[in-house]
Structures are given as structure tokens and as C-alpha cells.
Ligand SMILES: N[C@@H](CCSC[C@H]1O[C@@H](n2cnc3c(=O)[nH]cnc32)[C@H](O)[C@@H]1O)C(=O)O
């Protein structure tokens with residue numbers, strides 16, 4: 267199956283070039299023909315007045331938490347988790363998680379997202395939603411070592427890996443998800459590391475999210491969470507670490523040396539008052555960084571374009587330096603950086619041989635005029651409503667803002683039905 271995106275502005279080699287063509291064969295980008303013959307393609311997508319980017323990546327999510335969107339806001343992280351979220355999560359079931367995962371996936375696709383990393387439970391249902399919707403994902407079963415189901419969670423993670431890794435035409439990869447150093451004691455983390463080596467699986471975890479976490483871990487173990495994770499071997503498995511807000515210079519050196527990839531969640535960090543991660547410093551040290559929304563209950567949407575705006579703005583104010591996170595860096599966080607975070611080697615770029623994960627933005631909106639610098643317009647003026655077309659693995663999932671694989675009215679009804687069911691069991 268050959269597709270052509272015709273006459274489109276493309277982001278490639280860190281710049282935008284107008285009037286290009288992108289040729290796709292099956293799941294791959296195969297080239298950029300200068301004078302293509304449309305008849306040689308099964309489908310031609312008109313890219314007139316559009317911009318093509320490598321698909322946007324959401325590097326940290328708890329997808330089915332859409333059910334808790336705007337359910338418990340304006341709380342401390344630990345209060346929020348312990349008093350509201352964890353008790354409610356006890357009542358989740360497979361039906362609720364599938365419906366809410368479909369809602370979250372639809373929202374992400376609508377915002378231009380072509381792949382995401384997720385940590386949750388009932389993950390077979392999340393994987394089914396990924397399979398059915400056509401999106402790409404790196405999934406893990408979140409594990410906590412302090413709950414009675416700790417061993418069961420580890421076993422489930424193993425089975426989940428064996429069942430789903432590489433499935434859905436290679437769109438699904440599976441990682442291991444020890445939740446955080448404050449919920450996974452050292453012995454448990456050692457077990458997780460053993461399983462990671464046994465399976466060849468990478469790790470997705472929460473790290474250095476709040477000041478309180480640093481203080482508690484320091485008190486308990488006499489070292490920072492990053493030094494602790496390093497000592498336990500967690501960082502040697504290939505590691506995606508969400509947040510990394512409270513890190514010192516030695517921590518940053520460890521992250522760089524161990525090639526830890528950082529999921530930066532500016533929206534969640536601002537809303538939960540966690541702080542501002544030193545992203546400019548990380549980038550200076552060559553650390554791979556991508557953007558994440560975190561769950562919909564700490565954001566409260568899954569709009570990754572909004573996270574790019576936040577990342578491009580907050581670090582300037584925080585460092586009092588308007589030169590940090592310039593347009594090219596912001597776009598890179600959204601695309602290539604994110605793809606690297608998820609462990610993809612042939613994605614995140616518009617290049618021949620890369621996966622055909624492509625997001626097209628419509629430039630008809632008034633905020634795209636006058637047509638000055640395109641990189642700047644994308645970074646500082648665009649919004650996710652501009653997303654017109656989303657292609658994953660060579661398949662069109664959204665065209666002219668309409669879903670091709672998802673019955674969106676059904677998704678909304680199911681989200682409402684399962685929310686009502688959950689809250690009926692809580693109250
Ligand atoms: N508690 C589950 C597994 C944890 S899944 C991942 C967990 O991360 C929680 N979570 C969501 N957002 C955050 C955050 O920002 N920091 C820490 N945890 C979070 C989420 O509510 C969920 O409980 C079990 O025992 O089986």
C-alpha cells in the first residue's frame with residue numbers, strides 16, 4: 267500500500283521546508299520524491315497549506331485516569347494519591363479501563379499524538395484499546411511493592427510482556443513499571459531489575475517528583491532517589507523516568523551517564539505544585555527529554571501541544587533566560603526526543619526508513635498569519651485544534667479532524683457509562 271502526502275511543508279533536519287512530498291509504503295516513510303506521479307500511489311493526501319511533523323509523542327500517562335478527570339483537584343500529591351485516587355482505583359475494572367483508555371487515546375490522537383507511554387493496571391484492556399485504535403504505545407503495568415498484590419503485579423507484568431510485546435504489527439512494546447522509590451522498597455526493585463534482565467524489558471518509573479520525596483528517601487536511605495535507583499541497578503535496564511524535578515548536579519551526571527530518558531510533564535508539575543524540572547541543564551548534558559501529560563486527573567487534559575507550549579515558556583521565566591528552549595528545541599522535545607524516550611530507534615523523524623508516524627497541522631487559522639517564521643509559529647502560536655491528519659504506522663487515524671478507526675460518539679457514551687458505574691460503587 268503506497269501513500270503520498272503531496273505539496274506539504276515538512277519539518278526535517280531541524281528546519282521547515284515548503285512544497286515537499288512524502289512517500290509512504292506500508293508502515294514506512296520511503297522518500298521525498300521531487301516530482302511524484304500521483305497515479306503510482308494508492309492514496310494521495312493533499313498537504314496544501316499544511317505542515318508535516320514526525321508524530322507527537324506523549325512520554326508519560328496513566329491513560330484510564332481520564333475517569334478521574336476533574337474529580338479531585340487542588341490537593342497535595344500524597345494526599346491526592348492516598349485519600350482520593352488509590353481508594354477509587356481499587357474499584358476499577360476491565361470494562362471501565364477499556365472505555366476510558368479509548369477516550370484517552372481518542373483525545374491524544376485528536377491532539378496529534380501518534381505514540382504514548384503508559385503506566386497503569388488492567389493493562390490487557392489498555393493494550394486492546396491500542397490495538398483497536400491504531401495508535402502506537404509503550405505500556406507497563408504499574409507496580410507497587412508496599413501493597414499486598416506486589417508479587418502478583420510482578421507476575422502480571424511478566425505475562426503482560428510475554429503476551430503483548432511486539433504485537434499489533436509492532437505498535438505495542440512492553441516495559442516494566444515500578445511506580446516510584448517511595449512505593450517500591452529496595453528488595454522489590456531488585457526483583458524488578460532481575461525480571462527486566464530476564465525479559466530484556468526496559469523500565470518506566472516516577473522519579474524525584476516532589477521535594478518531600480527527596481527528603482524522605484534521603485532520610486531513609488541516606489542518598490537521593492537517583493543515587494538509590496542507580497545503586498539498585500534500575501538505571502542499567504534502559505530507563506524512562508517521569509518528572510526528575512528535584513535533581514542535583516550529581517544526579518544529572520548519573521542520568522546522563524546511564525542514558526536515562528526523562529519524561530517532562532510541565533502541566534502536571536505546575537498543577538500539583540511539584541516544581542520545575544531543570545530541563546535546560548539536562549539538555550546541556552545531553553540527556554534525552556520528551557514531553558508527557560501525566561494522567562488526565564493531574565493535568566487535566568491529554569493535549570501534548572499544550573505541554574510543548576508550557577515547556578517553551580516556563581523554563582524561560584524560571585531561569586530568567588529567554589534563550590532557553592528555543593523553537594527548535596521545543597519541537598524536538600515533542601517529536602524526536604519523545605520517540606527516543608519510548609525506545610524507538612526508527613521513529614521520531616521524517617526520514618526514509620523511519621516509521622510513518624506523521625502529524626499534519628492545518629495552517630488556515632488566523633494565528634498562523636502573517637506567515638513569518640514557521641518554527642516560531644508552531645512553537646508559540648499553534649494549538650492542537652490545528653491538527654488535521656494523524657498517520658500511525660502508515661495508517662490514517664484522523665483525516666480533516668475526523669476519526670477513521672474510532673466511533674467517537676460511542677467512546678463518549680462509554681466513558682460516561684463507565685464513569686457512572688465507578689462512582690456508584692464509590693459513594
Ligand atoms: N497501585 C496499583 C499500580 C500502580 S499504577 C500507577 C499509579 O500511579 C499513580 N499516579 C498517577 N499520577 C501520578 C503522579 O504524578 N505521581 C505518582 N503517582 C501517580 C496512579 O494513580 C496509579 O495508581 C497496584 O497496586 O496495582
Ligand SMILES: [Zn+2]
Nearest residue numbers: 472508560561
Ligand atoms: Zn505519573
